[in-house]
Amino acid sequence: MSETNSCKEIIEIGLGSIGKIKIIKALAEESKLATIYVLHKKTHLKRQDIKNNLDDLVRIGWVTQSKYANVMYGVNRENKYVSKLIAFFNDTGYISQL
Numbered sequence: 001m002s003e004t005n006s007c008k009e010i011i012e013i014g015l016g017s018i019g020k021i022k023i024i025k026a027l028a029e030e031s032k033l034a035t036i037y038v039l040h041k042k043t044h045l046k047r048q049d050i051k052n053n054l055d056d057l058v059r060i061g062w063v064t065q066s067k068y069a070n071v072m073y074g075v076n077r078e079n080k081y082v083s084k085l086i087a088f089f090n091d092t093g094y095i096s097q098l
Helices: 007-014 018-029 036-043 047-059 080-092
Strands: 063-067 071-075
Touching (some): 007 047, 018 036, 018 047, 018 063, 036 047, 036 071, 047 063
16 A cells, blocks of 8 residues: 555555455454455445455455465455454444454
8 A cells, every 4th residue: 555545545445345345244244364255245235346345455455365275355454444343343233253
């Protein structure tokens, strides 16, 4: 992510759609990395929508991407915005306690 992006821009990109929120939720509830197939099963989003949303989330550093036999994704718990968002999701009951 560019150093010139403001906090406001990062948050708007990260939370810009219900799909992104569902993806963050699904990844936060996973104890391991997930494929697009797993995210499709958990979110019921179209695969292309998942890919497009993941591109944005990876670009801003909210999601990590690793390449093994398949491309795997995980939520970046070290990112300050993500850690606060997951705490909010936990506090409100949107995701189950980890």
